[in-house]
Every structure is written in structure tokens, then in C-alpha cells.
Amino acid sequence: MAETVRQRQKRQTRERILAAARTLMEGGRGLDSLGLREVARECGLAATSIYNHFPDMDALGLALIDSCCFRLRSAMEYERRSMIEIGPAQAVDELVSRFVRYLNEHGNDFRLLVQQRLGSHDRYRLRIQRELQLLVDELAEDVRQAVAARGGVGVPAEQEAEAAIAIMFGSGISMLDSSAAARRVLAEHARLQLQMLVLGGRAMASGERL
Amino acid sequence: MAETVRQRQKRQTRERILAAARTLMEGGRGLDSLGLREVARECGLAATSIYNHFPDMDALGLALIDSCCFRLRSAMEYERRSMIEIGPAQAVDELVSRFVRYLNEHGNDFRLLVQQRLGSHDRYRLRIQRELQLLVDELAEDVRQAVAARGGVGVPAEQEAEAAIAIMFGSGISMLDSSAAARRVLAEHARLQLQMLVLGGRAMASGERL
DNA sequence: ACCTTTGACAAACAAGTGTTAGCTGAACGA
DNA sequence: TCGTTCAGCTAACACTTGTTTGTCAAAGGT
Numbered sequence: 226m227a228e229t230v231r232q233r234q235k236r237q238t239r240e241r242i243l244a245a246a247r248t249l250m251e252g253g254r255g256l257d258s259l260g261l262r263e264v265a266r267e268c269g270l271a272a273t274s275i276y277n278h279f280p281d282m283d284a285l286g287l288a289l290i291d292s293c294c295f296r297l298r299s300a301m302e303y304e305r306r307s308m309i310e311i312g313p314a315q316a317v318d319e320l321v322s323r324f325v326r327y328l329n330e331h332g333n334d335f336r337l338l339v340q341q342r343l344g345s346h347d348r349y350r351l352r353i354q355r356e357l358q359l360l361v362d363e364l365a366e367d368v369r370q371a372v373a374a375r376g377g378v379g380v381p382a383e384q385e386a387e388a389a390i391a392i393m394f395g396s397g398i399s400m401l402d403s404s405a406a407a408r409r410v411l412a413e414h415a416r417l418q419l420q421m422l423v424l425g426g427r428a429m430a431s432g433e434r435l
Numbered sequence: 436m437a438e439t440v441r442q443r444q445k446r447q448t449r450e451r452i453l454a455a456a457r458t459l460m461e462g463g464r465g466l467d468s469l470g471l472r473e474v475a476r477e478c479g480l481a482a483t484s485i486y487n488h489f490p491d492m493d494a495l496g497l498a499l500i501d502s503c504c505f506r507l508r509s510a511m512e513y514e515r516r517s518m519i520e521i522g523p524a525q526a527v528d529e530l531v532s533r534f535v536r537y538l539n540e541h542g543n544d545f546r547l548l549v550q551q552r553l554g555s556h557d558r559y560r561l562r563i564q565r566e567l568q569l570l571v572d573e574l575a576e577d578v579r580q581a582v583a584a585r586g587g588v589g590v591p592a593e594q595e596a597e598a599a600i601a602i603m604f605g606s607g608i609s610m611l612d613s614s615a616a617a618r619r620v621l622a623e624h625a626r627l628q629l630q631m632l633v634l635g636g637r638a639m640a641s642g643e644r645l
Numbered sequence: 646a647c648c649t650t651t652g653a654c655a656a657a658c659a660a661g662t663g664t665t666a667g668c669t670g671a672a673c674g675a
Numbered sequence: 676t677c678g679t680t681c682a683g684c685t686a687a688c689a690c691t692t693g694t695t696t697g698t699c700a701a702a703g704g705t
Binding site: 648 | 676
Binding site: 252344385391394402426435 | 552554598600605606628637643
């Protein structure tokens with residue numbers, strides 16, 4: 226059955242609410258300080274109308290975070306095979322440039338996720354941590370496959386992936402309030418740091434120790 | 436001239452206010468959601484009395500952040516020479532265990548710093564970023580000296596330090612809501628990741644590339 | 646001893662908060 | 676066509692917020 230007029234309008238209004246909330250957070254404001262009436266005003270709705278779409282403010286926040294997770298996921302997803310075929314140097318380049326593009330397009334998403342990862346709201350925190358763990362797991366799996374395809378063994382893929390994400394997120398946070406020029410420098414640094422990490426993983430796999 | 440009764444009492448009250456604010460944030464609450472009257476209630480003061488110690492709420496927040504920066508600084512400071520003498524493996528151990536101890540004692544400080552690093556308040560953000568940059572710079576200088584003392588050259592110390600801090604902070608965030616047992620595992624992971632990084636720096640210095 | 650300073654206070658202000666109750670009018674299913 | 680559903684509205688409740696004003700009593704300075 227096709228979508229009725231009412232259903233379409235309701236869905237659109239719901240999206241307008243989420244969009245308004247995101248707009249209000251563009252200045253870097255936290256999710257905690259976001260008011261229901263403020264969101265309603267931003268999208269030209271009566272305050273109480275929001276309750277037709279979300280049972281309470283927490284639900285709105287969770288929906289917001291969910292949409293951020295979705296966009297992060299979409300942005301960092303890529304065809305698995307390519308990672309394996311292009312080799313480690315280009316894989317690092319690809320990873321960084323993909324992340325930089327995500328930051329340029331959805332910097333406020335990223336800010337929200339990192340902020341709420343340490344927020345007081347347990348539901349939000351768990352949701353985000355699960356998402357980030359998925360990111361690490363996928364990257365680890367890719368590292369394993371890429372290493373195996375080249376005949377390598379023993380690289381601690383899980384730790385390498387976790388450290389790689391930490392490095393990228395660290396750079397990402399710095400990029401958030403940097404100019405476009407400064408961002409390019411920071412991206413270059415991130416690339417170098419990741420290369421260092423991969424070299425270290427390789428050294429460790431071949432039995433080298435400190 | 437010795438401290439008068441009034442001066443001492445004022446200083447003590449000021450500290451009581453800051454302590455109350457920190458207590459209220461123990462559950463992981465953000466600085467934004469902290470109310471003046473709430474803080475006043477927590478330390479048995481009239482709401483308006485706080486204005487005798489801080490011109491406004493922003494000043495209170497800044498004082499809070501300053502005290503967090505101070506404690507982070509104290510916790511991570513150490514005798515410079517030891518880092519150079521003990522060699523890279525123990526240096527990594529020392530760094531991690533120092534950071535873990537800091538997290539155990541001042542986990543909420545750390546949470547506050549990481550949260551506000553991305554907050555909307557520019558003054559807070561800048562203050563924290565300056566502090567973290569100092570941390571990176573000091574670590575980089577130590578790496579340079581340690582490498583030089585062992586006759587190494589060409590290690591990209593600045594990038595290595597930045598990546599190391601990113602790795603530690605990433606682990607730290609995960610540790611914040613982990614049990615003591617899980618924290619030990621995470622610390623072990625951080626150690627491994629840092630070792631990987633140092634090995635990579637060494638490889639890179641000797642001309643190895645991906 | 647006397648006057649000034651000042652930390653703490655209660656009362657009030659204007660505005661904000663999340664949420665509930667009840668109404669209206671347009672879209673819907675029959 | 677007629678009754679039902681329901682998104683959006685206004686009004687209200689019971690708070691909370693940061694801040695200003697003015698009072699009061701204790702400590703400080705002379």
C-alpha cells in the first residue's frame with residue numbers, strides 16, 4: 226500500500242524536527258543544552274507538537290544520535306576488496322581522505338558523537354560505543370585480510386585498528402576548529418602517524434621488540 | 436602580611452564551591468547542565484553568595500577547568516631524565532601506568548576535559564587545547580632526547596607524541612566506564628599499541644616505507 | 646571606639662524548562 | 676457521506692534557570 230498524505234507529512238515533519246535540532250547544534254552546542262521549545266521554534270512548530278513524533282526529549286536525542294551513527298557508517302563504508310588490493314600505503318591514504326571528507330560534510334555529527342560518548346545519558350553512550358566498536362572491528366577484519374593476502378602473519382590487527390581509529394579521531398577533533406588549510410596539514414600528520422603504526426605492526430609481526 | 440580571617444574564609448568557601456561542582460559532575464554530567472543554584476545547594480550556600488566568588492557561571496566553569504588542567508599536568512609530570520635513562524620499553528610502561536593512575540584518581544576530570552574540548556564555549560575549548568598541546572610538546576621533546584641519547588636519528592618525534600597521546604586518550608575514554616578488571620585489559624592494549632607506534636617510528640627513521 | 650568594607654542572605658525578576666489536557670480541522674476508511 | 680483518527684494548536688502547571696537589588700552582621704582598618 227502506498228504512503229498516504231498523512232503518513233508522508235508526518236515523516237517529513239519528523240525529519241524537519243531532526244534537521245532543526247542539528248541546525249541548532251551547528252555552533253558546537255551540546256545536546257544537553259538543547260531545548261524542546263527551541264527546536265520547535267526553529268522548525269515553526271508548536272512546542273507540544275513534537276510529542277506527536279517523539280515520546281520525550283530523550284527519544285529525540287537518541288534519534289539524533291542514531292542518524293549521526295548512520296551517516297558515520299555510510300561515510301566510512303567502502304568496498305572491501307579495494308582495501309586489500311591497493312596495498313597498505315594507498316589504504317592509509319584512502320582511509321584518511323574518506324575521514325576528512327566525512328568531517329567536512331558532517332563535522333557537527335562527529336562533534337556530537339564524541340561529546341555524547343562521554344555524556345551522562347547511558348542510552349546515548351552505549352549506542353555510540355557500540356557503533357565505534359563496529360568501526361574498529363571492521364577495520365581490524367580488513368587489516369587481517371589485507372595482511373593475509375600479502376603472505377604476512379602475526380600482525381596484531383585488532384590493536385592496530387583500535388590505535389588507528391584513535392589517531393584519526395584525535396586528528397579529527399583538532400580539525401573541527403581549524404581552517405581548511407590547517408586541516409590539510411593535520412590530515413598529512415594523521416597519514417604519517419598511521420603509516421608509522423602500520424610499519425610498527427609489521428615490525429612487531431616479524432618478532433621485533435623494543 | 437599574614438592571611439586575615441576574612442581572606443582565609445573566602446578562599447575556603449571558594450574551594451567548597453568548586454568541590455561541590457565537581458561532586459555534582461561525578462555521575463558524568465556535563466558542565467553545561469550544571470546550575471548555579473544547584474551548586475549553591477550542594478555546598479549549603481545561598482545562590483547569590485556564589486557571586487561573591489565568581490562574576491558569573493562562565494567564570495566558575497573556567498575555574499573548574501583550570502583546576503582539572505592543573506591536576507592533569509601534575510599527574511603526567513615526571514622527572515625528565517628517568518624517561519631517557521630507562522629505555523623505550525619501560526618508558527611506555529611508565530607512561531601508561533601514570534595515565535591509568537590519573538584516570539583512577541581523577542576520571543571525572545578527564546571526562547570533563549574531553550567533553551569540553553568540543554564544547555560550545557570558546558574560552559574553555561582554547562584553554563584545554565593549549566593544555567593538551569603542551570602535553571604533546573613535552574612528550575615530543577622527551578622522545579627526541581631519548582632517541583638522541585641512544586644514537587638514533589630521524590624519528591618523527593612530534594608525530595609520534597601526538598599519536599601516542601591520541602592512543603592513550605582513546606583508551607582512557609573506554610576505561611571511563613569499565614570495571615577495574617576491564618581497565619587492566621585496556622591498559623594492556625594501550626601498552627601494546629604504543630609499543631607498535633614506537634617500533635614504527637624506529638622503522639620510519641631507518642628509511643623503511645610502506 | 647567608630648566607620649568602612651564585605652561575605653552571606655532573602656526576595657524578586659524575566660525567562661526558560663519538560664510535560665499534560667483539551668480543542669480544532671483536515672485527512673482517512675467505510 | 677459520515678464518523679473516526681490524529682497532527683498541530685493554545686493554555687496551563689510546576690518547576691528551574693542566571694542575575695540584580697537591598698539588607699544585615701561580622702571583620703578590618705584607623
